[in-house]
Amino acid sequence: MRDLAKHPELASLNGATVRERWNLQQIIDGCLRHGFGAIAPWRDQVQAMGVDAAAKALKASGLRVNGYCRGGLFTAADKAGLAKALEENRRAVDEAATIGADCVVLVAGGVAASGAKGIAGAHRQIEDGIAALLDYARPSGVKLAIEPLHPMYANDRACVNTLKHANDLCDKFGQGVGVAVDVYHTWWDLDLEREIARAGRAGTILGFHVCDWLAPTTDLLLDRGMMGDGVIDIPLIRGWVEAAGYAGFVEVEIFSAKNWWKRDPEEVLTVSRERLRTAC
């Protein structure tokens, strides 16, 4: 396994971790101060700076832009909604190309937005959406990273909920699409080791995200923990990912409205850096 203490540049910072208090330029500067090698910015912060200005700032920083957050949300209740979602995703791909991002992270879309009961219709919309977006993304060189989300988000955010499902989609769509493995979303999955190995053989692992599952978890979305504060055996999963050939970044992404988002981002990055060494 790679030594994150000796190679701090293997870490990436997902902007969500500190975005409540910092704008994109501040996040870039924070990454540099704390030795991160990459950044995964969010669309609204890139747009707030201006896409061209953001591209310039990111290039000047020397940081790798390992992912762009986010695309997807392909489900909708009618044709107009589906078309709008696709258009939004095309813009995300354009922006990703402009800022030099390796991939757009796709949160598939939930059942609720599909306007139908049950999950089958949403799955069809998601497949159609990925297929259409891939046609657009392939010429740009921007890859699409399907991120399976925890099953508790199947209704609200994404009904691709296992790495197996994401891998199946990659098999179906081929070149230009891959997966992002987030320990928070996948740690419970009995098939995780096998599906990570499968993605590794396919060469489709485009991202590896870390945070922790807290006990108790008091909010479905915004109560994620700092690595080491929860129950996930992160080194075990990182070992699987790296044994599968993954040589990319370890991305810190923490949604924590009540704790980490309230703290000084400088402290958040200091602790993240320490936990990358001791708990990942």
Add this chain to the structure above:
Amino acid sequence: MRDLAKHPELASLNGATVRERWNLQQIIDGCLRHGFGAIAPWRDQVQAMGVDAAAKALKASGLRVNGYCRGGLFTAADKAGLAKALEENRRAVDEAATIGADCVVLVAGGVAASGAKGIAGAHRQIEDGIAALLDYARPSGVKLAIEPLHPMYANDRACVNTLKHANDLCDKFGQGVGVAVDVYHTWWDLDLEREIARAGRAGTILGFHVCDWLAPTTDLLLDRGMMGDGVIDIPLIRGWVEAAGYAGFVEVEIFSAKNWWKRDPEEVLTVSRERLRTAC
């Protein structure tokens, strides 16, 4: 598919649905007033009445006791804890035999109680626990129904989180063990139809539970919905279960601290009865 309007006796009431306001005798009487054919009582309510008295009351009611809640919680941080859990489960089997329950429902146990990071150790404890309990339960004729819980409970309650995992355990342990399929825990699972068919072929479906997934869900444990108020396509899943040969009860089990538990149980049963006809 069976007609629940013409056959109200196919419904079972899980005591949790109304237990905040009713004791076991009141629940039994409510089941009879509302035409339920079966009941799934909880251990503490049976013990509060006295196991022999509960057995007598249940027998007198004519209700089938289709499940007993609950056993499992096999994970523990040390040998004493594991032994205590097994002893508690043996008592649950004894009580189930006394009250004439068809099975003890097993909530496997979570990672947290195992005292270790990661899920592998908890899985081993659960397998050991089921194996030991089966040796005890088989002679009594009481079956063990492994209920896969939603992955969001992997840490706190049960790290058997898919029907596939529960089916794998059934394959491993053979006679005397089966599964309980709850739409709330399993609706998101892409493999659900296939795994229901597999359980059907094995003849191991011991229970089918209904409630609904609300949007939004505000609490991980106690914000479950009345059938029809959420996003689950319950008739679709019931169709799969019955096509797989399941001829048992449709059990209403609603954990709803903020809504249904606060209402008059008489109303809860009236609405449940209606929704069994219109939304299941």
